[in-house]
Amino acid sequence: MSLAANQKAGARVTPAHDADQHQPQKGKGSRSISTMKPWSPWLFLIIPIIFTLVFTIYPFLNTIRLSFTNSTLLRTGKFVGLSQYSAVLADTKVHTALLNSTIYALCMAPCMVILPLILAVLVNKKTKIMSFFRTAFYVPAVAGSVISGLIWTNMMSAKGLVNAIFMGLKWIKEPIPFLQDRWLLLFSAMLVTIWGGLGYYMVIYLAALANIDDSLYEAASIDGAGPVRQFISVTMPGCRMTMVLILLLSSIAAFRVFNEVYMLTGGTGGMGGKDVTMSMLIMREGTGLTARTGYASALSIIMFFILGIITSIEFYVQRKADN
């Protein structure tokens, strides 16, 4: 019985699914067109399209153009074919950055899909105290990366609060080099990302949870399912679309990570430059007086393709799971 309820819930809260199933039967599409002028959708879309064209598409095309030149910021370059791309692919710094960004995305995506959902379930009660916690948990997301970067650099430094507490409790004798060791720094930056991201994704999940019918929980409860079982058999299927969305958003955001690592390393790439990420490298090569815009553009285009691959894989996995 609970299984049947699941399927029903899944169908209701997954719009794409829903639409696919119902449209052919009801013939909704043809009826819509009959009451809508052909240009109506474009009136809705004209302003967003103009903004996208001017502020994203055009600069992006410009980036593609630059990637085939040896331009610097202060000098218009000549066409050099693919030589910027081969220079990028041969650069050991790029290899380091690719590794770091990939690790970041691989670690962050599962954390951001699961932890905020648990958080959302915890506070999804209409009591005063829970609404207090809900608000409080969102505060780090509100703080923003400039401020949270400052806060956490203070907290994680050798004499910062985290080490001071551990040393005060006599758990450690030497301060933990959160900001010095290559891997610890990456791990610390992930903690800052989680700190700021939990509340953000929690809110998206709260919206999804609101769509799950309470009767499903009641049914599961009658079937004898405990909280954990309910979470697995009702909550997770009910939020499936949102989970996929967050998987996509958080893995892309994680691959693009900049602020957290930048703030924790004080703008450098960490010890020996080993904590540099793709965005940091683009930033470093593409801005400043000595900017190599051609090189940075090639790097950006390569990053663009990697993000495209991540997205395609996730869409593919989702489609597979759906079938």
Next chain:
Amino acid sequence: MRANRITPGTVIRYLACTVLFILLVGPIIWQVSLAFKGRGDNIYAIPPYFIPKDFTWDNFIRVFHQIPILHYALNSLIVTIINVVGNLVTATLAGYALGRLKFPGKKLVAGFIFGCMLIPGETVLVSQFLTIRGLHLNNSLLGVVLPGLCGAMNILLMMTAFASIPHELEEAAEVDGANVWQRFIHICLPQVRGTAMVVAIFSFVGAWNDFMWPLVVIGDESKYTLTIGLNKLKGAFVTDPRLIAAGAVIALIPIIIFFVAFQRYFFDGVETGGVKE
């Protein structure tokens, strides 16, 4: 009405919430403590102590003295409000068209807009600046605001929200002869208020905290936003952690007040915005 019984589940829930509260809000509260610590306090003491021994408002006074922080906050507010309104408009318009309407070329437009989510913002920074300069908007708050008025992420959120409205609602109105704009405004918009609130809060937070772009666009101090202003606190010659903590606290106050004031509508919106049958 269920009876208020204390079950182990409830205890665990509250315990977990308390631990999470310490982890998520504690660091901010620590900055507050740091901001009130005077010169007589050893800020590197082991074990650390929370209550300042040499309590002082001096750090805040120094911040106000050194930078016109209220003026910067006003600039940030202007940028933020325009950003929120702009994003609400573009995201609902595009979200509705992509989420509910069927028309030729829809997939292309969707690919076009969401494809932009994959373009790292850092990449197009200089090109964007040159575009803004071409419009003669550099060194103006409008130049800060314009490129951020149409967030693809917001469109995606609104599209998902619009798509999950039951077809029956709109079909009924359609039968009554409502055209697409009437259905958009009277039927669908009220259904997505929750998501709209989410978009508003996300835009507010994003615009309030934006750092890199204003730094590039704004040259004139009188147009600084708060994040750039705060950065100035890290003076060329002297760094004082207490001062930075005080600046962080000052910057946090308005946004936390804004959020706490609107959180009821925000979270209520999140819940009632969903479709309940």
Next chain:
Amino acid sequence: MNTTRITKLIAACGALAMMTGLASCGSSDKSADKENSTISFQTKNLESVYKDYFNGLIAKFEKQNPGIKVKWIDQPGDGYANKLSTDAAANQLPDVMDMMPKDAYILAKSGAIDNVSKANPDIEKEYTKGTWKSVTFKGFGDDGAYAYPWYLTLGPTFYNKKILTECGMDTAKLPDSWESYFEASHQMAATCKGKYQWSAALPTIGTFGEYGAEIMNKDQTKFTFNSPKGVELVQHYVDMYKDGMMSKEAVAASGSQTTDLFKQGSVATRSGFMYDLKDFKQNAPEIYKNLAVAPAITRGHQSLNAEVLAVSSQSKHKDAAHKFAAFVTNNTNQVDFAKSSQTFPSTAKGVDDPYFRKDDGSLESKTLVMLAANIKNGEVMDPPQFIQSDLDELGEQLQQAVIGQISAKQALDTAVKDANDRLAQ
């Protein structure tokens, strides 16, 4: 009906465009009086502390030069070079701007800043030889100086007497040579390993000069600091790290963090800056109480850090801009600025001012007099040709060498090779 709607929309768009156009007109230059030339003057992160000095300076200049107005803009130190580059790419540099000789080198190379030797042929003698050399570039059209030397920062070696005493070192006999400096570190390791560290800062490019290693060949066509002398310097730091006399945290630290480490009281020495004294007094009173100040360790010439003023080659009021830059960097005004900012003047006669000779017994004036004596034969050792990417890479290579991932020789060879590649581009 739909046509009218579209027309309305177009009209609305037009109105919006007009509004934005008007907004931009409104926000642009407001100098109504066409007789006046208004020049913009950009400084790097000085406003918060030195507001009064600059307002006074500008008022004085405007009074002496009726018809010229100066609009002062102060920019944050973070991202300052980025700001210069976007402005330069957009042909929008301020008329007069503060920068490092490095920035001036790049901007001169791309023709964005004006030749000073041409505009002011006689001004060279105003400044010390060492600083004038740092703004004199060859091969960018007209050889000559491309900026006006402005304030200098330099400093002594600070010692934490409490640590030295606790580790059984003689605070009356502080190191006075590189040899005794590294020997002292080794001695301290014997008594205080694990408790205190000797230093928190890795060498910078200037340190190689102070150690006596040649940074660049005479023609300034190649970097040469991977010489045996350079490797020797780095090896001393490798040994220091092995001795436990430099922490991992210190190796990873950036500039301002190395100060913090000294302020936290676990590091015995710091080759710092004059302005550190104020910072110690304010933020680390314990350290200040136990502070000993000794001359920087060099082989005769101290490395100076210079800020310089350049004039945009796109400036509409070049004459006024040069006039103002020369005014700000003239002897009187530089000495005035130095007095209020713990920096030093780069003018030839600057440190002759009685202010730099008056030792009233305080730590500050003692340090001031000690440092002022080093200005005249000091050099800006960090070559302007050694660009930011080179500096970043040198830092990263040194970090890897010191923690033992690569050898000192390997680190310097890589840094030199990549810097030479960039120089040739």
